[in-house]
Amino acid sequence: MSKICTNISLDGELKAQAQELMADLGLDLSSAITLFLKQAVREQRIPFEIRRNIPNKETIEALNEFGRMKSDKFEYKRYSSFNDIMKEACEENVEYNPSK
Numbered sequence: 347m348s349k350i351c352t353n354i355s356l357d358g359e360l361k362a363q364a365q366e367l368m369a370d371l372g373l374d375l376s377s378a379i380t381l382f383l384k385q386a387v388r389e390q391r392i393p394f395e396i397r398r399n400i401p402n403k404e405t406i407e408a409l410n411e412f413g414r415m416k417s418d419k420f421e422y423k424r425y426s427s428f429n430d431i432m433k434e435a436c437e438e439n440v441e442y443n444p445s446k
Contacts, residue, residue, distance in 0.1 A: 354379075361375070
């Protein structure tokens, strides 16, 4: 079977990460893509599960709290500006350093 050249567009960082991983596995990127395509053709489907990222418990709790904050305007303190938040934080001896 003769080989042909195919161009694909990738994010540069993704390509570099994939090349590093494939090298650790003893493959080059072209071989890895060929393996993927052969498996897809053999199975007549994408050969792995594609699903949404499910947030962890901490993220779900934060999203729920944000929803409560939006819906109950009286339970949570509100500020009219970021400077007001920082003023209060400084009054409570909370150190703010945006360069960290």
